[in-house]
Amino acid sequence: MKRTSRHVWWLIPLALLTAIFLLVPLAALAGHVSWRAFGQAWTNGGAAALRTSLVSSVVALVVILVFGTPLGWLLARRDSAFWRMVEYLMLIPLLMPPLVIGLLLVFFYGPYGAIGAVLTKFGWTATNSLLAVVLAEIYEAMPYYVFSAQAAFSQVDTGLERASLLLGASPAETMRRITLPLALPGLSVGFAMAFARAIGAFGAVIVMAYYPNTLPVRVWIALQEQGLPAALPLAVFLLLAALPLPLVAVLWRRGRHAPRLL
Amino acid sequence: MLRVSCSIPRRFFTVEAEFDVKAGEVFALFGPSAAGKTSVLSAVAGFETAATGRIQVDGVTWLDTTARPFVYVPVWKRKLGYVEQAARLFPHLTVRQNILYGLREASGNFAANLIEQFGLESVLNVRPDGLSGGQQQRVALARALAPQPRLLLLDEPLAALDWATRRALQDLLREVNRTLGITIVIVTHQLSEAERLASRMAVMEDGRILQQGPTADMVLRPASWDVARRVGYTARLRLESGRVVGVHPERVVIGAYRDRGPVLSGLVTADGFSEGRRVITVDVAHFGTDAGGSPALTGGLRVGAPSGPGTEPSGGAEPDLSAGPTTRLVISAHPLDAASVGARVDLTLLEPPEFR
Known part of the structure; x- marks a missing residue:
C-alpha cells in the first residue's frame, strides 16, 4: 500500500488544489457580508422567502418519498422490457434543463393546459402559487431521488428478502424489516440530494411561480434590483437551509458503511 | 410426509x-x-x-x-x-x-x-x-x-x-x-x-x-452406468463370460476372493496417498481367470487415471471397450496390503454391478 502511495504522490497537490478551488468561493461570504446586511435581508422578504422554500420543499419531499420510493424499488427489482423503458424515460426529466422543465410545466399545468384547466375548475391554480412551486420542485428533484432509490434497492441482496419470506414474513413485512433498513443509507443520500435540489430549484420555479418568492428567486430578484451585496446574505440563508441535511445524510452513511480512509 | x-x-x-x-x-x-x-x-x-x-x-x-x-x-x-x-x-x-x-x-x-x-x-x-x-x-x-x-x-x-x-x-x-x-x-x-x-x-x-x-x-446396486459413474464407479470391464461389470475404487480388495466376485491380476505401478488414505494404481494386463487360475485374455479397457478413489470421472464419455488389453485402475488399499510398486497383485471386485 505504502509503495503504491509513493508512486502517486503527485496526485496529492492536484487533489488539494481541486478541493480548494471548489471551496474558496465560500470565503467570499465572510469578506463581503455584514451582520447588518443579514438583518436587512431577513426583514426585506428574506424570512418569507425562506419560509416558502422550506414549506414547499418539505411538501415536495413528502410527495417524492411516497411516490418515488415504489418507483425506485420497481426499477431495481423488475427486469422486463417495460420497466427498462420506464427507466430510460426517467432519464429525460433528470437530464432536461430546469428552464425547459418550467416551460413544459406551464403548458401542462397553466390555466390553458390539460391539468391546469381541471385545477381551475376546483379553484386552484398551478401558476404563481405555492402549488406551482411544489410542482416545479418535484419535477426538478424527483428523478434524483428515484435513481438513488433504484441504486439503493439494487444493492440489497434479494437472497435476504427470500430468507425473510421463508421465515414467514409477508412481502410487506419483509419490505419493512429487511429491504428498507438495508436500503436506508442509499435512500437517505437520495433524499438529501432531492432536498438540496428542491430547495435550490430555480429554473423551473421562476417560470412556474414568480410569486410567492422562494429563496433562489429572491436571490435573483435582489441581484437584479439591488446588486451583489443585497443578494449575498440571502445566498447565505439558502446555504444554511440547504446544506445541513445532505451533509448529515452523507456523513451518517459514511459512518455506517464506507470503509475507513487510509 | x-x-x-x-x-x-x-x-x-x-x-x-x-x-x-x-x-x-x-x-x-x-x-x-x-x-x-x-x-x-x-x-x-x-x-x-x-x-x-x-x-x-x-x-x-x-x-x-x-x-x-x-x-x-x-x-x-x-x-x-x-x-x-x-x-x-x-x-x-x-x-x-x-x-x-x-x-x-x-x-x-x-x-x-x-x-x-x-x-x-x-x-x-x-x-x-x-x-x-x-x-x-x-x-x-x-x-x-x-x-x-x-x-x-x-x-x-x-x-x-x-x-x-x-x-x-x-x-x-x-x-x-x-x-x-x-x-x-x-x-x-x-x-x-x-x-x-x-x-x-x-x-x-x-x-x-x-x-x-x-x-x-x-x-x-446402481441401476445404470449413468448412476454408477455419478456415485464413483470409474470403469466398466467386460468379463470372460461377456458380463460387463463396474469397478468402484472403494469396492476392490487386494487378494483373490473368488466367492466374493471376479478376480483380476495386475501390476502395481504407483503407490501413494490421497486424502489421508492409501491409493495404489494397478495396470491390469488381463482380466478374468479360468478354472486353473491362469490369466485368460478376454478383452481390455483403457481408463484415464482419476485423481483418487471416489472422485467423479472426468466426463460423460463412453469408455472404449476395444481400446486395448491394458486397464489402469486407481483403487483404495489397506496400509498393510502387500502391494509395492512393481509387484504383481490379484484384485477382487466385490459383488460388482452388471451393466449391459
Whole structure:
C-alpha cells in the first residue's frame, strides 16, 4: 500500500488544489457580508422567502418519498422490457434543463393546459402559487431521488428478502424489516440530494411561480434590483437551509458503511 | 410426509421430479451441478412460479396446478426452513435478532435450547460480519429451525466449509433430525455427505431423477452406468463370460476372493496417498481367470487415471471397450496390503454391478 502511495504522490497537490478551488468561493461570504446586511435581508422578504422554500420543499419531499420510493424499488427489482423503458424515460426529466422543465410545466399545468384547466375548475391554480412551486420542485428533484432509490434497492441482496419470506414474513413485512433498513443509507443520500435540489430549484420555479418568492428567486430578484451585496446574505440563508441535511445524510452513511480512509 | 410430483421449465431442459419423503426422514438430492436439484428445492419452497404438478406436505397441498382453481400456497405461509450455501444472515441484525426473526411471539424456550445446542451463546450480540463461515451456517440453521418448521430444505449448506467444520455441522444436522424428528431434504453434490446424512436419496442428472432408493443401494446396486459413474464407479470391464461389470475404487480388495466376485491380476505401478488414505494404481494386463487360475485374455479397457478413489470421472464419455488389453485402475488399499510398486497383485471386485 505504502509503495503504491509513493508512486502517486503527485496526485496529492492536484487533489488539494481541486478541493480548494471548489471551496474558496465560500470565503467570499465572510469578506463581503455584514451582520447588518443579514438583518436587512431577513426583514426585506428574506424570512418569507425562506419560509416558502422550506414549506414547499418539505411538501415536495413528502410527495417524492411516497411516490418515488415504489418507483425506485420497481426499477431495481423488475427486469422486463417495460420497466427498462420506464427507466430510460426517467432519464429525460433528470437530464432536461430546469428552464425547459418550467416551460413544459406551464403548458401542462397553466390555466390553458390539460391539468391546469381541471385545477381551475376546483379553484386552484398551478401558476404563481405555492402549488406551482411544489410542482416545479418535484419535477426538478424527483428523478434524483428515484435513481438513488433504484441504486439503493439494487444493492440489497434479494437472497435476504427470500430468507425473510421463508421465515414467514409477508412481502410487506419483509419490505419493512429487511429491504428498507438495508436500503436506508442509499435512500437517505437520495433524499438529501432531492432536498438540496428542491430547495435550490430555480429554473423551473421562476417560470412556474414568480410569486410567492422562494429563496433562489429572491436571490435573483435582489441581484437584479439591488446588486451583489443585497443578494449575498440571502445566498447565505439558502446555504444554511440547504446544506445541513445532505451533509448529515452523507456523513451518517459514511459512518455506517464506507470503509475507513487510509 | 412430503410428496413431490412436479415439472419446472428451465432454459435448456425441463426438470422432472417425483419422490416421496417420509416424516422425519432425511432425503438427499444428489447430482452434478446444473442437474436441477436446486430447482426442485426452490419449487418446494414456492419460488418457482412456473412449476406445474403437485406438492403436498403432511396432507396439506402447497401446489396443485391440476386442480381448478389451482392451489398455490405463498412462500411465507409454507412454514419451512431453508438454508443455502450462503448463510444469508440479515447483516443489520445481531445473531439473536436473526435467530428470533421468524418467531411470531417470543417462544423463548425452544429458541434458547437451539442456541445452546448450536453453541451460539457467546455470539448472540454479534453482527453476522463478525462470525466465521462455520458460525454463520450454525446461525442460519438455528434461524431456520427456530420457528419449528415441518420441513427443512438444505441447498448445499456446507459446501463452502472446510472439512472439519463440515463434519461437525453434519453431526449437528443428524442430531437435529434425531431430536426434533424434522423431515429434511438436502441437496448435495458430495456423495459422502449424502451417505452420511440421508437414509434415502435420488440421483439427478439433466433434470431427471435417474434412480432413487436407500442410499446404500446407489453404490451397491446402481441401476445404470449413468448412476454408477455419478456415485464413483470409474470403469466398466467386460468379463470372460461377456458380463460387463463396474469397478468402484472403494469396492476392490487386494487378494483373490473368488466367492466374493471376479478376480483380476495386475501390476502395481504407483503407490501413494490421497486424502489421508492409501491409493495404489494397478495396470491390469488381463482380466478374468479360468478354472486353473491362469490369466485368460478376454478383452481390455483403457481408463484415464482419476485423481483418487471416489472422485467423479472426468466426463460423460463412453469408455472404449476395444481400446486395448491394458486397464489402469486407481483403487483404495489397506496400509498393510502387500502391494509395492512393481509387484504383481490379484484384485477382487466385490459383488460388482452388471451393466449391459
